[in-house]
Amino acid sequence: MDLLLLKTLHLAGAFALFASLGATMMAGSGKKSASILHGVSMLVILLIGFAMLKKPPMDQYWWMVKVVMWLFIGLAPALAKKKVLPSMLVLTLSLVAATVAAYMGLYKPF
Template structure:
């Protein structure tokens, strides 16, 4: 299969993660927040599986520690709904932090600096 398809699925899953985080933080009802939580989990799983498939199929395993950092960022995005539900941070701050994390993960994936 063409690697561009995997890249497309990876990007769509990243949009799903960030969009669902916004819905979890700012959603008006519990029913919509529950759907957003399900979307968040499915998108995170898809993001991880497709990302690891691309790393191993393109033989990028020995290309540096950038992809290890991306897994740590993935874990941070996975914890974000818990922070939103417990109101540890304001919704605007949490969404902003998650957008910065997603931007840094994009930078790591594109430029592989280390």
């Protein structure tokens, strides 16, 4: 598959992920739909991310940091729902995690 198409789909998954996080953090109807969108977008991001890697470079570790950020963002709705952390803090930390993941993907520092 074309790398530009994979990147576009990866970004579309990220946009859907944060739309679902925003909807999940808001109290109101449609939480089930937001949860489904969260799960589907997490899966899309993971699969397309590994498709872009093709073979993980074992001498570099930047992609492992991205997987840890992905795991945190995946747990974010549970952290907010169980009131482990306030919803706004969870959303802020998720944005920080996404920024770190974007930096790692663009610059591949190590």
